[in-house]
Amino acid sequence: MTTRFTPFAIAAVAVFGLGSPVHAQDGKNPPRVNPTHYQCYTVEAPATPETLRALRDQFGISEGVKLSKPVMLCAPTGKNGTAPRDRITHYLCYQDEGVKPVHKKARITNQLTKDTGIDLSVEAPTMLCVPSLKKLL
Secondary structure, eight states: OBOOOOOOOOSOOOOOOOSSOOOGGGTOOOTTOOOOEEEEEEOOOOOOOEEEEEEEETTEEEEEEEEEEEEEEEEEEOOTTOOOSOSSOEEEEEEEESOOOOOEEEEEOOTTSOTTOEEEEEOOOOEEEEEEOOOOO
């Protein structure tokens, strides 16, 4: 089944320090970061094959991306006694194929890293996470 290209939100956000240090270890989010945390669960679901014309993110463009079965459900989560700011938006993550590896380096800064952040090697994408609504059955 082929669908038209629809922009999707990306579940992960990377913030690169520019100018002033970010104090992540104090438990606060870096500036401009959506403060909602997500706990992701593996799921069992039937395959729902879709082919997207293209996906574009900070690492480039991939065409003819094939989505297969859902593999994770990410729920808004409160941490250390706080309530999640957004209790409605969940992410359903689909296994994807045909997305090009990027082989890039990135420094990630968040609440759990030290002031210097953590350096990552960004390789091949494995899933696309789509904003979703959830109803318990």
